[in-house]
Amino acid sequence: MMHQGVGRSGEPLVAGVDLSTQATKVVVCEARTGKVVRDGRAPHPEGTEVHPTAWWQAFTEASAGIVDDVVAIGVAGQQHGLVPLDERCEIVRPALLWNDTRSARAAEDLVAELGAQTWAAAVGTVPVASLTVTKLRWMAEHEPALADRVSSVLLPHDWLTGMLTSALDQPVTDRGDASGTGYWSPGDGSYRKDLLAHAFGRRSPRVPEVLGPGDPAGETRTGAVVSAGTGDNMGAALGLDLAPGDVVVSLGTSGTVFALSPTPTTDPSGTVAGFADASGRFLPLVCTLNAARVLTAAATMLGVDLAEFDRLACAAPPGAGGLVLLPYLDGERTPNLPDAAGTLSGLRRDTMTPENVARAAVEGMLCGLAAGLDALRDVGVTVRRVHLIGGAAQSKAVRTAAPIVFGLPVTVPAPAEYVAIGAARQAAWALAGTPEPPAWQREDEARLAEPKDTDRSAGERIRHEHRALRRAVHRT
Numbered sequence: 001m002m003h004q005g006v007g008r009s010g011e012p013l014v015a016g017v018d019l020s021t022q023a024t025k026v027v028v029c030e031a032r033t034g035k036v037v038r039d040g041r042a043p044h045p046e047g048t049e050v051h052p053t054a055w056w057q058a059f060t061e062a063s064a065g066i067v068d069d070v071v072a073i074g075v076a077g078q079q080h081g082l083v084p085l086d087e088r089c090e091i092v093r094p095a096l097l098w099n100d101t102r103s104a105r106a107a108e109d110l111v112a113e114l115g116a117q118t119w120a121a122a123v124g125t126v127p128v129a130s131l132t133v134t135k136l137r138w139m140a141e142h143e144p145a146l147a148d149r150v151s152s153v154l155l156p157h158d159w160l161t162g163m164l165t166s167a168l169d170q171p172v173t174d175r176g177d178a179s180g181t182g183y184w185s186p187g188d189g190s191y192r193k194d195l196l197a198h199a200f201g202r203r204s205p206r207v208p209e210v211l212g213p214g215d216p217a218g219e220t221r222t223g224a225v226v227s228a229g230t231g232d233n234m235g236a237a238l239g240l241d242l243a244p245g246d247v248v249v250s251l252g253t254s255g256t257v258f259a260l261s262p263t264p265t266t267d268p269s270g271t272v273a274g275f276a277d278a279s280g281r282f283l284p285l286v287c288t289l290n291a292a293r294v295l296t297a298a299a300t301m302l303g304v305d306l307a308e309f310d311r312l313a314c315a316a317p318p319g320a321g322g323l324v325l326l327p328y329l330d331g332e333r334t335p336n337l338p339d340a341a342g343t344l345s346g347l348r349r350d351t352m353t354p355e356n357v358a359r360a361a362v363e364g365m366l367c368g369l370a371a372g373l374d375a376l377r378d379v380g381v382t383v384r385r386v387h388l389i390g391g392a393a394q395s396k397a398v399r400t401a402a403p404i405v406f407g408l409p410v411t412v413p414a415p416a417e418y419v420a421i422g423a424a425r426q427a428a429w430a431l432a433g434t435p436e437p438p439a440w441q442r443e444d445e446a447r448l449a450e451p452k453d454t455d456r457s458a459g460e461r462i463r464h465e466h467r468a469l470r471r472a473v474h475r476t
């Protein structure tokens with residue numbers, strides 16, 4: 001498959017993999033500059049439980065013919081997913097993904113048993129259905145015979161990394177992804193196996209060794225260096241080379257809001273997850289379950305494609321003629337409403353147009369992220385401007401509405417797979433063996449209009465209406 005070598009330009013090449021929710025994406029970059037020279041992608045099956053062999057199939061398809069000459073490779077993956085292996089490293093049951101909400105009651109129980117403050121102080125996060133620790137509790141309660149067979153517990157990126165190095169029996173991970181398990185402490189840099197054993201009700205299963213940010217995990221069969229890998233949001237932060245004051249809003253399957261922090265953060269309310277990053281620092285993050293797919297679902301409901309959806313949403317005024325959408329179409333994680341459904345309110349005969357419905361979908365999705373920006377400020381993050389990334393950042397309607405709803409300058413970095421680029425940069429780092437990652441150039445970014453005063457008041461009104469509806473319907 002892979003063999004050591006250089007690209008046609010004579011530059012050594014490295015590959016980065018984004019094992020995200022809906023697809024596996026692969027980029028091949030020049031190790032020295034970061035220039036992307038090739039890419040590939042392949043879809044994943046629908047659903048919130050996926051057999052990891054489907055990821056291997058997607059990786060094989062996405063990387064076919066483009067990674068033969070890379071000298072290093074790294075994987076950034078969707079966070080939190082539970083990949084349980086038995087003592088022969090066979091998969092015990094299909095992986096439960098971050099957006100699977102069946103462990104909501106388990107999360108409530110774990111919080112009730114130990115207290116939100118204890119969890120936040122111990123591991124930087126308060127359990128919600130997304131976290132690995134709650135999936136282990138669910139499995140222990142609902143599938144005890146399978147739980148008895150579990151010998152080690154991996155995350156999606158750990159598993160793919162282990163497949164690449166042929167070392168699933170000696171699994172490795174990194175600080176960033178480990179910090180999303182609910183049983184690794186970003187503050188102490190160590191596992192809390194007591195919490196893992198408490199949740200699982202059994203002796204703690206084996207957990208991957210946490211490598212340092214630039215450490216190699218091993219080699220592929222053909223001798224390419226494999227880096228430690230990380231979570232997808234940490235990968236994006238590395239790919240974007242974030243500066244202080246920069247906040248990322250990522251609109252993929254999940255909506256995430258995150259920024260770098262030099263110190264760990266804790267939020268006993270559970271809104272901000274106090275993750276570690278992939279560079280040795282920290283990554284406070286807010287995650288919503290409903291982002292890009294709110295737009296695709298609204299477009300399907302309106303019977304239009306995404307281009308027409310965009311045209312409709314852009315044709316409506318800010319505030320969508322009074323229509324307000326709480327877009328909790330898959331339940332919600334932030335606020336923690338795993339069983340919620342969406343609500344569309346404010347319909348009047350003269351305003352219930354396709355244009356206003358489309359605009360309300362865009363604004364409703366963005367309001368969840370605006371609340372995330374406020375929550376980041378509350379834990380001490382400086383928010384000066386927003387970088388908008390992820391699939392839905394390509395939507396003109398989203399680009400138009402985002403500075404208004406956020407009340408901040410917003411830039412859209414040149415369209416690129418930043419998670420995969422971050423994974424490739426980590427691979428180049430492991431290859432170089434330097435204390436810091438290589439300095440990679442970034443393409444120019446499109447700066448969007450800064451919000452005007454009139455925009456600001458429209459944005460405040462939109463956020464106010466969204467909050468008021470949420471309180472009325474969900475009392476949160």
Ligand SMILES: Nc1ncnc2c1ncn2[C@@H]1O[C@H](COP(=O)(O)OP(=O)(O)O)[C@@H](O)[C@H]1O
Pocket residue numbers: 020021022023251252253254292293295296306389390391392393394395396
């Ligand atoms: N122009 C667009 N408008 C709205 N949504 C879009 C657009 N382009 C892509 N998307 C959506 O973005 C999502 C994929 O984004 P991505 O960041 O790749 O997600 P993930 O990393 O979770 O797989 C899909 O749901 C897709 O429909």
Ligand SMILES: O=C(CO)[C@@H](O)[C@H](O)COP(=O)(O)O
Pocket residue numbers: 020021022077078079080098130180231232233252253254255256285287
């Ligand atoms: O759970 C989180 C973050 O805590 C999600 O951001 C997942 O990491 C999935 O990411 P995407 O597939 O939406 O990029």
